[in-house]
Amino acid sequence: MxxxxxxxxxxxxxxxxxxxxxxxxxxxxxxxxxxxxxxDVVDCSGLIALSGFVDLHTHLREPGFEQxxxxxxxxxxxxxxxxxxxxPMANTNPVADNSAVVEQVFALGHSAGxxxxxxxxxxxxxxxxxxxxxxxxxxxxxxxxxxxxxDGKCVSDSLVMRRALEYVxxxxxxxAQHAQDPQLTVNAQMNESALSLKLGLxxxxxxxxxxxxxxxxxxxxxxxxxxHVCHVSTKGSVEVIRxxxxxxINVTAEVTPHHLILTEDLVSSYNPIYKVNPPLRSQEDVLAxxxxxxxxxxxxxxxxxxxxxxDNKDCEWGEAAFGMIGLETAxxxxxxxxxxxxxxxWSRFEExxxxxxxxxxxxxxxxxxIEQGSFANIVFFDPKSEFVVDAATESKSxxxxxxxxxxxxxxxxTLFRGAFTVKDSQVQEIGNxxxx
Amino acid sequence: MxxxxxxxxxxxxxxxxxxxxxxxxxxxxxxxxxxxxxLNGRTVANLFFEDSTRTRFSFEIAAKRLSAxxxxxxxxxxxxxxxxxLKDTVLTLEAMxxxxxxxxHHHSGAANTIAQANWxxxxxxxxxxxxxxxxxxxxTDALTxxxxxxxLTDNGDLKGIRVLIVGDILHSRVARSNIDLLKTLGAYxxxxxxxxxLPSSATLLADAIYHNLDEALAxxxxxxxxxxxxxxxxxxxxxxxxxEYSTLWGLSAERFSGLSSSTLxxxxxxxxxxxxxxxxxxxxxxxxxxxxxxxxxxxxxAVLYKLLAQESGAK
Numbered sequence: 001m002x003x004x005x006x007x008x009x010x011x012x013x014x015x016x017x018x019x020x021x022x023x024x025x026x027x028x029x030x031x032x033x034x035x036x037x038x039x040d041v042v043d044c045s046g047l048i049a050l051s052g053f054v055d056l057h058t059h060l061r062e063p064g065f066e067q068x069x070x071x072x073x074x075x076x077x078x079x080x081x082x083x084x085x086x087x088p089m090a091n092t093n094p095v096a097d098n099s100a101v102v103e104q105v106f107a108l109g110h111s112a113g114x115x116x117x118x119x120x121x122x123x124x125x126x127x128x129x130x131x132x133x134x135x136x137x138x139x140x141x142x143x144x145x146x147x148x149x150x151d152g153k154c155v156s157d158s159l160v161m162r163r164a165l166e167y168v169x170x171x172x173x174x175x176a177q178h179a180q181d182p183q184l185t186v187n188a189q190m191n192e193s194a195l196s197l198k199l200g201l202x203x204x205x206x207x208x209x210x211x212x213x214x215x216x217x218x219x220x221x222x223x224x225x226x227x228h229v230c231h232v233s234t235k236g237s238v239e240v241i242r243x244x245x246x247x248x249i250n251v252t253a254e255v256t257p258h259h260l261i262l263t264e265d266l267v268s269s270y271n272p273i274y275k276v277n278p279p280l281r282s283q284e285d286v287l288a289x290x291x292x293x294x295x296x297x298x299x300x301x302x303x304x305x306x307x308x309x310x311d312n313k314d315c316e317w318g319e320a321a322f323g324m325i326g327l328e329t330a331x332x333x334x335x336x337x338x339x340x341x342x343x344x345x346w347s348r349f350e351e352x353x354x355x356x357x358x359x360x361x362x363x364x365x366x367x368x369x370i371e372q373g374s375f376a377n378i379v380f381f382d383p384k385s386e387f388v389v390d391a392a393t394e395s396k397s398x399x400x401x402x403x404x405x406x407x408x409x410x411x412x413x414t415l416f417r418g419a420f421t422v423k424d425s426q427v428q429e430i431g432n433x434x435x436x
Numbered sequence: 437m438x439x440x441x442x443x444x445x446x447x448x449x450x451x452x453x454x455x456x457x458x459x460x461x462x463x464x465x466x467x468x469x470x471x472x473x474x475l476n477g478r479t480v481a482n483l484f485f486e487d488s489t490r491t492r493f494s495f496e497i498a499a500k501r502l503s504a505x506x507x508x509x510x511x512x513x514x515x516x517x518x519x520x521x522l523k524d525t526v527l528t529l530e531a532m533x534x535x536x537x538x539x540x541h542h543h544s545g546a547a548n549t550i551a552q553a554n555w556x557x558x559x560x561x562x563x564x565x566x567x568x569x570x571x572x573x574x575x576t577d578a579l580t581x582x583x584x585x586x587x588l589t590d591n592g593d594l595k596g597i598r599v600l601i602v603g604d605i606l607h608s609r610v611a612r613s614n615i616d617l618l619k620t621l622g623a624y625x626x627x628x629x630x631x632x633x634l635p636s637s638a639t640l641l642a643d644a645i646y647h648n649l650d651e652a653l654a655x656x657x658x659x660x661x662x663x664x665x666x667x668x669x670x671x672x673x674x675x676x677x678x679x680e681y682s683t684l685w686g687l688s689a690e691r692f693s694g695l696s697s698s699t700l701x702x703x704x705x706x707x708x709x710x711x712x713x714x715x716x717x718x719x720x721x722x723x724x725x726x727x728x729x730x731x732x733x734x735x736x737x738a739v740l741y742k743l744l745a746q747e748s749g750a751k
Contacts, residue, residue: 194640194641197638199545200569269552311521314553315523316522316549317546318542318543319522
């Protein structure tokens with residue numbers, strides 16, 4: 001019976017229609033009212049089915065920092081959060097600046113089996129900002145890398161950035177820029193503001209992000225390439241990107257869940273759980289980012305899931321590492337901040353978390369519409385659930401800034417290529433035996 | 437009140453209480469036998485991760501005059517230089533039964549972190565954290581102002597007193613602490629400095645900001661507080677050079693002579709004579725720079741007494 005498939009009944013799609021979804025093997029075999037009573041039935045009344053989420057900005061820390069996260073633990077956290085694909089960043093040790101490392105990460109992801117692990121390659125060798133990494137070889141490798149980023153560091157040299165943008169045109173690659181002028185942010189600790197002055201923490205001015213984005217969109221226009229702006233955090237950045245898009249420049253932009261919900265006021269406690277780069281900004285920035293998501297200026301939500309060991313957070317602010325985990329809470333934060341406030345609808349939600357990131361990464365087996373013939377990468381989401389975030393996590397790290405916050409919307413089931421990775425909100429024990 | 441982390445945490449009443457306690461401590465300090473038994477059998481640690489002579493001595497003398505046992509922990513010559521974390525250092529002192537940690541640290545917020553983390557039950561007194569706060573310095577300055585200006589009562593507030601703080605506000609924990617405390621006591625606080633060292637967001641902290649010292653001084657102040665100018669600021673384009681700084685921002689003999697004879701001159705020390713302040717100003721009868729140091733001991737005795745003898749004794 002199992003081989004024939006499973007039917008998910010009475011489920012709402014992002015367009016508001018209620019239907020049944022039949023999954024056979026790795027594929028969606030039928031979407032419609034008819035019910036084949038010989039199939040296993042999963043009643044999904046009250047749930048919304050969305051195309052599996054795709055994270056374009058994840059830190060899985062393997063190889064090199066396995067004490068914080070591994071590809072397996074990060075994949076499980078991703079599945080728990082409704083993701084069927086993640087893009088681990090290149091700042092591992094060794095750096096993912098060559099085909100050997102990206103193929104290893106890709107293979108470890110396949111063997112973990114929870115999500116598609118689609119590595120991001122470094123832009124420059126060893127993230128040093130000087131010489132280009134093996135961009136073409138990484139693209140041609142088994143990992144088929146299309147997205148390149150020195151994330152954590154900005155490609156600040158204008159000539160190197162221009163060359164990278166030009167070079168990746170040959171294979172329709174994209175440079176995902178961590179926009180941060182290094183000179184304007186020496187030892188920066190938090191958003192530059194009246195609060196940073198009061199707290200005596202070195203400020204990270206908005207212009208350090210905005211100036212790099214402005215330069216990069218002009219370079220992108222000049223060479224006719226494709227730019228993606230990572231973790232946009234300021235109102236001014238939104239305005240620059242809006243202007244660039246109005247000129248027809250091929251730029252896409254992401255925002256993190258934390259920049260949609262947290263503000264710099266939290267830094268007053270000096271609790272390093274709130275230390276992140278780019279920093280938490282003002283409420284005015286948060287509201288501008290939400291509007292930019294609603295009006296299409298920002299294309300995707302990406303987590304910037306950044307696990308760190310307890311030691312790196314249980315210390316004074318100035319010594320603490322930047323970053324917070326976010327795979328498991330991302331969808332609830334988008335739902336709470338954007339759907340509940342009426343700024344977006346479910347089809348925009350699905351674009352932000354699935355179709356758009358898949359399209360930027362040029363992967364065509366993710367972010368597909370829920371329809372016959374698509375891969376069965378599906379999240380079943382309960383929009384009515386309300387919960388207080390607790391410390392429990394699938395991640396190896398616990399640097400979660402949301403503990404104690406009330407959010408709405410939770411992942412009930414996740415299907416990755418037809419198999420439950422999460423069922424009834426529980427991560428399933430699976431192993432991809434084919435990979436061994 | 438368990439800890440003293442920021443001058444901004446002190447209420448009006450708490451501030452006056454500490455200042456008034458300081459008066460009593462000044463009485464003790466003027467005796468032949470400068471000792472009270474208040475903290476007999478208690479142990480406090482000076483935990484200094486940053487060089488300081490005067491603040492560390494001042495706290496040490498204050499604690500000893502209250503009969504506390506004092507241990508000194510400085511980063512130089514300790515295992516911190518070999519990479520022991522702040523957490524492990526505090527855990528170690530906690531295990532030894534230290535009841536108060538007097539913390540000087542190069543990171544802003546370090547004292548807050550020690551007070552909030554689950555590392556120690558000790559009372560934490562901030563003796564200067566990065567560019568954030570130095571609350572006992574602000575209490576010292578308030579006491580000095582109250583005792584020096586004519587027309588103020590011995591145990592009252594600083595309502596209507598006009599104070600100008602001059603120099604590198606951006607990097608000064610003394611400035612931040614004084615802004616908080618003086619405003620709590622009702623004073624009018626203005627700031628003056630080059631825009632690189634006095635950001636426009638400072639308008640939210642103080643009553644007025646000036647980017648021209650002569651213009652500021654012309655509006656008349658009861659107290660002019662000069663801040664130390666770090667030479668390293670010259671190398672990071674905050675100001676062009678020492679000569680330009682002293683010309684535009686120094687309290688020169690000429691500027692000093694133009695002030696009212698009742699205007700007090702203050703400086704938290706250590707001074708760069710000839711850079712931010714001239715000897716004519718620093719050594720004048722209007723200068724309270726030496727009194728600031730003397731009052732520092734009494735204020736720190738008052739703080740230790742309040743936090744360790746009164747607050748924990750009451751529990």
